Amino acid sequence: MSDLHEMAAAYEQARTAPDVTDRATGLEEADRIGGVALVQARLQGQGAEFCADCAEPIPAARRKAYPSAVCCVECQSLREVRRHG
Structure with a gap:
């Protein structure tokens, strides 16, 4: 699964989460995936x-x-x- 798809899934999880804690967890996961993808891109030049x-x-x-x-x-x-x- 691509980073973009993983981020979209995490944002969707956050959007549809039943409570604030689950929404925050989804947003943190999307941010982590995006950060990892950015670092990988920089390491690859x-x-x-x-x-x-x-x-x-x-x-x-x-x-x-x-x-x-x-x-x-x-x-x-x-x-x-x-x-x-």
Whole structure:
């Protein structure tokens, strides 16, 4: 089963759950599946279509030049400034 199908099943479980605890469990499961899929994609060198920080689309030229990019140039620059002081 694909990650998307697993996430959809978890969201459906949350949507139709009889109580708040079951709904929360379904949402947590969907978030976990999505997080695992994101990490796997990053480990395989796959980038993102949208910036992980600002949610704006990552330009095609950046994705072509740096296929594993998960941030736009501006946000990546900010990350590097924060990391290196």
